[in-house]
Amino acid sequence: MSGVFVSVGSxxxxxxxxxxxxxxxxxxxxxxxxxxxxxxxYEPRHAKFVRLMPVGEYRQRVAEARLFVAHAGMGSIIAAIEAGKPMLMLPRLQAQGEHNTDHQLATAATIGARPGLHVAGDAEDLKRRATVLLGDSGAAPAPISRYAESEFTDRIRAFIEAP
Structure with a gap:
């Protein structure tokens, strides 16, 4: 898929x-x-949709997308950064019954300043930013590995195993 993958999480x-x-x-x-x-x-009428998908398939969709759009959940944010894909977030709001706290607003405020991660203020802003980001080839974050470097884990292992 070279288009847009959207996820609400699980x-x-x-x-x-x-x-x-x-x-x-x-x-x-x-x-x-x-x-x-x-x-x-709500079931989409203009976009293809699935309810849930296995984690491997989810990661593949993120990796193949030109733009990843999601809530401001850490799992989604990490998936975007691992894949080096631009991400557009719409934080869930407690006042609208979308979550039991407004922690996603704090996450978005902190994480949204990172290159390649973008935050929309509302649904109209989300649609406007999606269009802009699809035209911006420099919108992606630098990818990261899902695993720590061996030098780091070796140091931790040595500390744990020290007498």
Whole structure:
């Protein structure tokens, strides 16, 4: 897939994100959009969707996408950075019943300053930024490995095993 992959994560519905990106897909029919909608009630009419997918398939979708759009969850953020893909986040809001706290606002404020990670303020901003980011070839974060370097783990092992 060389288009947009959208994920709400696996824990809670996020219909506001799904609806916004389905509307974006309707306005951009030449860009393939796939949305992982979880347990949400809203089912996209203009984008391909799945409810849940195995972790390996999820990582593959992130790696293949030109743009990854998701909630501001750490699992999604780490997946984007590992794959070196630009990520556009829409934080879940407690006031809208999307989460039980507003911790994603704090995550987005902190993490969103990192190169390649972008935060939308609302659904309209999300759609506008998606269009801009797809045209920006320098929007991706530098990829990282999922594993620590052996020099680091060797030092930890030596410390643990020291008498």
């Amino acid at each position: 824990m809670m519905p996020f219909d506001r994100l799904v609806r916004a990106m389905d509307e974006w897909a309707a306005a951009n029919p030449r860009v393939p959009v796939e949305i992982q909608i979880g347990r949400g009630k």
